[in-house]
Amino acid sequence: MSVFTPLTPDQVGSWLKRYSLGALERLEGVAEGLQNSNFFVDTVHGRYVLTVFEQFNREELPFFVNLMAHLARHGIPCPTPIANRDNEYVGEIAGKPAIIVTRLGGRSLTQAGVAHCAAIGTLLGDLHVAAQSCGVRQKHQRGAAWRRETAKQLLPLLAADDAALLRDEIRHEAQQVSGELPRGIIHADLFRDNVLFDGERVSGLLDFYFAGVDALLFDLAVAANDWCRGAEEGGELDAARTVALLNAYHAVRPLSEREHLAWPAMLRAAALRFWLSRLLDAHRPRTGELVARRDPDEYRRLLRGHIAANRRQVWIDPPAA
Ligand SMILES: Nc1ncnc2c1ncn2[C@@H]1O[C@H](COP(=O)(O)OP(=O)(O)O)[C@@H](O)[C@H]1O
Numbered sequence: 001m002s003v004f005t006p007l008t009p010d011q012v013g014s015w016l017k018r019y020s021l022g023a024l025e026r027l028e029g030v031a032e033g034l035q036n037s038n039f040f041v042d043t044v045h046g047r048y049v050l051t052v053f054e055q056f057n058r059e060e061l062p063f064f065v066n067l068m069a070h071l072a073r074h075g076i077p078c079p080t081p082i083a084n085r086d087n088e089y090v091g092e093i094a095g096k097p098a099i100i101v102t103r104l105g106g107r108s109l110t111q112a113g114v115a116h117c118a119a120i121g122t123l124l125g126d127l128h129v130a131a132q133s134c135g136v137r138q139k140h141q142r143g144a145a146w147r148r149e150t151a152k153q154l155l156p157l158l159a160a161d162d163a164a165l166l167r168d169e170i171r172h173e174a175q176q177v178s179g180e181l182p183r184g185i186i187h188a189d190l191f192r193d194n195v196l197f198d199g200e201r202v203s204g205l206l207d208f209y210f211a212g213v214d215a216l217l218f219d220l221a222v223a224a225n226d227w228c229r230g231a232e233e234g235g236e237l238d239a240a241r242t243v244a245l246l247n248a249y250h251a252v253r254p255l256s257e258r259e260h261l262a263w264p265a266m267l268r269a270a271a272l273r274f275w276l277s278r279l280l281d282a283h284r285p286r287t288g289e290l291v292a293r294r295d296p297d298e299y300r301r302l303l304r305g306h307i308a309a310n311r312r313q314v315w316i317d318p319p320a321a
C-alpha cells in the first residue's frame with residue numbers, strides 16, 4: 001500500500017480503545033501497496049496491521065473481511081480480522097472505513113525460485129478449494145466487463161500502436177469461452193508483494209481487495225505472469241517455474257481439458273488486466289504521503305510476449321486431467 005491518509009499516534013491510540021488489543025506502542029506507515037493506507041500497529045498485546053480504505057465504502061467491506069476470516073479458519077495463512085468491542089470488524093478512522101488484522105511474519109520476495117512457485121501453486125489450489133464453502137460471494141470487479149469498459153476510457157488517450165494492441169486484445173478476449181470454465185472465488189492479485197515467505201514456506205497471503213467470483217484459471221494466470229516471468233525483457237515465462245506452479249496447483253485441484261485449452265488466452269487476459277489498471281493509474285495519478293506506482297510497459301511487453309508465443313505455439317501447457 002501507500003499512505004494516502006496519514007494518521008497520528010493519538011488518533012490511532014484513541015481508536016484502539018474500541019478494541020481489546022491494549023494500548024498503542026508503535027505506529028508506522030507502510031510504503032508498499034497501491035490501493036489502501038496501511039499501518040503497522042504494535043500494542044502491548046501483539047502486532048497488527050491497520051488498513052484505512054481509500055476506495056471502498058463501508059457496505060463493500062464485509063465480503064472481503066468475511067472471506068479473510070473464513071480462509072483463516074480453513075488454514076489459509078491470511079490475516080485474521082479483529083472484531084471491536086461491539087463485535088464489528090469494520091470501524092472508522094479519519095472519516096474512512098478501517099479494519100485491523102493480525103500482522104503475519106515473513107518477507108515478500110523480489111525473486112522467486114522453483115520451490116517458491118510450487119508453494120504458490122499449492123497455496124492457490126488450497127485457497128480455491130477452501131473458498132468453495134465461503135458463505136459470502138461477489139463478482140470479480142476486474143473481470144472481462146471491467147476490461148472492456150476501461151479499454152473504452154483509455155483508447156482515446158493512447159498512442160496509435162498501443163490503441164491498436166488494446167483493441168485487438170479486447171476483440172481476442174471476446175472470442176473466448178471463459179464462461180464455461182470452473183468458477184469460484186479468486187484472489188485476483190496474487191503477486192509476489194502479496195505473499196510473505198519464511199524460507200520456502202508461505203507465511204502470509206495478503207490483500208484480498210480484488211477478490212471475487214471469476215474463472216479459477218484466471219487466478220493461476222495472474223500468478224504465473226508475476227511469479228514465473230523470465231528475466232529477459234520480453235514476455236516469456238520461465239519453463240521450470242511455470243511447470244512447478246502448474247503441477248503443484250494441479251495436485252490440489254486438477255485442471256480440466258477445457259482449462260488446458262484456455263490457458264494461452266487466460267495468460268493474455270491476465271496480462272491485459274494489469275496493463276489496463278497500470279495505464280489508468282498513470283493517466284489519473286493519486287496523491288498521498290507515500291505513493292507507490294507500477295510500470296504499465298512491463299505488462300504491455302508481457303502481453304506482446306504472450307501474443308508472439310501464441311503465434312509460435314510455445315506455451316508451457318498446464319497438465320490436463
Ligand atoms: N497482515 C499483514 N501482515 C504483515 N504485513 C502486512 C499485512 N498486511 C499488509 N502488510 C504489508 O503491507 C503491504 C501492503 O499491503 P497490501 O494489503 O498489499 O496493501 P494494498 O491493499 O494497498 O495493496 C504488504 O506488501 C505487506 O508488506
Ligand SMILES: N[C@@H](CCOP(=O)(O)O)C(=O)O
Pocket residue numbers: 001032033034035189191194207274277278294
Ligand atoms: N498487483 C497490481 C497492483 C495492485 O495493487 P496492490 O498493491 O493492491 O497489490 C500491479 O502490480 O499492478
